[in-house]
Amino acid sequence: MPDLEDLYREIILDHYRNPRNRGELETPPAVRAEGFNPLCGDEVIIYVQVADGVIEDIKFGGQGCSISQASSSMMSAAVKGRTVEELQQFNHAFRSMMSIEPDPDDPAPTNGNSADVKLGDLEALKGVVKFPVRIKCATLSWHTLTQAVEEAQADS
Amino acid sequence: MALDTAAVRADFPIMCREVHGRRLVYLDSAATSHKPRPVIDAVTDYYERFNSNVHRGSYQLAVEATEALEEARRKVANFIGAARDSEIVFAKNATEAINLVARTWGRANLGPGDPVVITELEHHANIVPWHMLTAEQGIDLRWIPIRSDGHLDLSDLDRLLDGARLVSVAAVSNVLGTINPIRQLADAAHDVGALMMVDASQYTPHLPTDVAAMGADFVAFTGHKMCGPTGIGVLWAKSELLEAMPPFLGGGEMILNVTKEGFSTAAVPWKFEAGTPPIAEAVGLGAAVDYLNGLGMEQVREHEVALTGYALRTLNQRYGDDITIHGPTEPAERGGVLSFEYKGIHPHDVAQVLDRSGVCVRAGHHCAKPLMRVLGCAATSRASMYVYNDESDVDALADALGEADVFFIE
Ligand SMILES: Cc1ncc(COP(=O)(O)O)c(C=O)c1O
Numbered sequence: 001m002p003d004l005e006d007l008y009r010e011i012i013l014d015h016y017r018n019p020r021n022r023g024e025l026e027t028p029p030a031v032r033a034e035g036f037n038p039l040c041g042d043e044v045i046i047y048v049q050v051a052d053g054v055i056e057d058i059k060f061g062g063q064g065c066s067i068s069q070a071s072s073s074m075m076s077a078a079v080k081g082r083t084v085e086e087l088q089q090f091n092h093a094f095r096s097m098m099s100i101e102p103d104p105d106d107p108a109p110t111n112g113n114s115a116d117v118k119l120g121d122l123e124a125l126k127g128v129v130k131f132p133v134r135i136k137c138a139t140l141s142w143h144t145l146t147q148a149v150e151e152a153q154a155d156s
Numbered sequence: 157m158a159l160d161t162a163a164v165r166a167d168f169p170i171m172c173r174e175v176h177g178r179r180l181v182y183l184d185s186a187a188t189s190h191k192p193r194p195v196i197d198a199v200t201d202y203y204e205r206f207n208s209n210v211h212r213g214s215y216q217l218a219v220e221a222t223e224a225l226e227e228a229r230r231k232v233a234n235f236i237g238a239a240r241d242s243e244i245v246f247a248k249n250a251t252e253a254i255n256l257v258a259r260t261w262g263r264a265n266l267g268p269g270d271p272v273v274i275t276e277l278e279h280h281a282n283i284v285p286w287h288m289l290t291a292e293q294g295i296d297l298r299w300i301p302i303r304s305d306g307h308l309d310l311s312d313l314d315r316l317l318d319g320a321r322l323v324s325v326a327a328v329s330n331v332l333g334t335i336n337p338i339r340q341l342a343d344a345a346h347d348v349g350a351l352m353m354v355d356a357s358q359y360t361p362h363l364p365t366d367v368a369a370m371g372a373d374f375v376a377f378t379g380h381k382m383c384g385p386t387g388i389g390v391l392w393a394k395s396e397l398l399e400a401m402p403p404f405l406g407g408g409e410m411i412l413n414v415t416k417e418g419f420s421t422a423a424v425p426w427k428f429e430a431g432t433p434p435i436a437e438a439v440g441l442g443a444a445v446d447y448l449n450g451l452g453m454e455q456v457r458e459h460e461v462a463l464t465g466y467a468l469r470t471l472n473q474r475y476g477d478d479i480t481i482h483g484p485t486e487p488a489e490r491g492g493v494l495s496f497e498y499k500g501i502h503p504h505d506v507a508q509v510l511d512r513s514g515v516c517v518r519a520g521h522h523c524a525k526p527l528m529r530v531l532g533c534a535a536t537s538r539a540s541m542y543v544y545n546d547e548s549d550v551d552a553l554a555d556a557l558g559e560a561d562v563f564f565i566e
Contacts, residue, residue: 040503040521040535041525042535064504066504066563067505134504134508
């Protein structure tokens with residue numbers, strides 16, 4: 001079996017113990033979306049405030065395991081202040097790191113190549129691929145954020 | 157302990173396998189039990205020697221296959237104290253058995269505002285079918301609450317049962333292990349003219365089952381949790397009820413006659429068994445019942461009480477305030493299902509760390525999300541024990557649990 005150390009990297013545990021951007025935003029102007037992992041009962045709540053195609057603020061809440069909480073925390077740090085286009089590139093790059101086929105429902109990145117995207121801290125989640133049941137834990141927050149951003153853009 | 161667990165383990169071929177180079181420590185029998193050699197052999201033997209379709213062939217093979225299926229029905233009937241073999245309806249699993257009651261008896265007998273009473277500790281299998289009838293027929297779904305000690309809170313029972321048409325309750329909780337006072341609830345249900353359904357999925361595998369003593373009208377359970385194959389479950393119901401209920405699925409096997417104008421139904425129980433049944437699975441369940449009878453259900457329960465007591469003592473002594481085990485503290489009042497929280501570490505992470513040591517526990521909501529909400533958590537870790545488990549499995553769990561600290565406790 002792959003080492004647990006591959007899964008529980010120090011940087012992941014750090015985000016888990018000291019989550020960035022945990023909390024709530026006022027809705028509106030922010031949009032709130034919920035994601036569920038029906039297998040384990042994990043819940044992620046994402047608040048996102050989008051203006052002029054830029055993710056101005058993001059917070060997350062809910063209950064989940066170290067992987068889902070750390071993934072939410074790292075994601076929020078990575079996308080805050082970025083454009084929606086950049087988010088799409090991150091999302092694609094993240095999904096391909098997780099060895100997941102692109103979701104046909106997800107908007108494709110309109111410019112730039114997701115292969116060029118630097119995932120930074122998020123790279124630490126690479127080890128999750130060796131533990132297939134945990135992939136959903138890592139991707140739940142991304143699904144939920146995509147949903148929230150779509151809603152935010154539909155609203156505006 | 158009453159059971160010779162070493163001998164029992166030798167009956168279960170899977171116990172020989174290793175996980176990550178470690179001995180398999182299987183503590184997830186509440187999800188599904190393993191299968192002893194005689195059950196595996198019975199299924200194989202069926203395919204090797206009897207395989208053919210039932211109730212239709214006039215040749216010897218088909219006669220023998222039909223006999224094998226009906227023999228399995230007889231064994232199951234005896235196992236739960238049914239008055240007649242024809243009170244045993246084979247279904248796919250407990251979920252289908254409960255849905256059968258909701259879709260047939262429920263559709264025919266329940267209307268807007270009719271109260272159906274369940275409890276906060278039910279499995280989704282005994283919740284969602286009633287939610288569906290709420291949406292479709294406007295029934296009034298009521299919930300018996302639970303107390304903090306894991307037992308049902310019956311203080312407001314009279315009001316909850318007022319006007320009730322059906323009370324449907326798990327005999328043993330698959331999360332808390334609580335053994336519910338089924339007889340008392342059945343009597344209370346009957347006092348107000350309601351019927352009593354029991355979800356015995358976690359009961360029949362572990363305790364001697366007597367449907368008459370339970371006072372039940374419907375009892376549902378599932379083969380794969382009691383050493384049987386997957387794909388076979390049971391609905392027991394009183395003959396008069398089965399006779400009066402409309403059929404469930406329509407098709408072959410369940411008819412007496414079909415014309416262009418319509419159809420008439422076969423006799424019970426076949427009226428409820430449309431299509432080719434899970435024959436090999438039923439034969440396997442018959443073998444499982446023989447196997448459990450061979451161990452003796454009294455002994456099975458005695459073993460469970462002793463091992464549960466050992467597990468509660470071991471985990472509480474070793475981890476004290478760092479561990480919270482949900483449900484009743486008295487082994488005599490509970491089954492061998494231990495849902496626990498350890499140092500606030502998420503159950504998914506606990507299960508992952510335990511897996512490294514070959515220890516299989518379940519992490520999640522255990523298909524009981526309303527109960528999770530009452531307990532104030534999204535998930536628990538759950539260790540559940542059966543006839544092949546012994547003290548060494550509990551010790552392995554206790555040893556491996558502490559390893560989670562390395563990652564999650566600073
Ligand atoms: C109490 C209870 N009811 C119902 C079920 C459903 O069993 P099945 O999935 O075999 O239908 C289970 C098991 O998962 C259970 O524990």
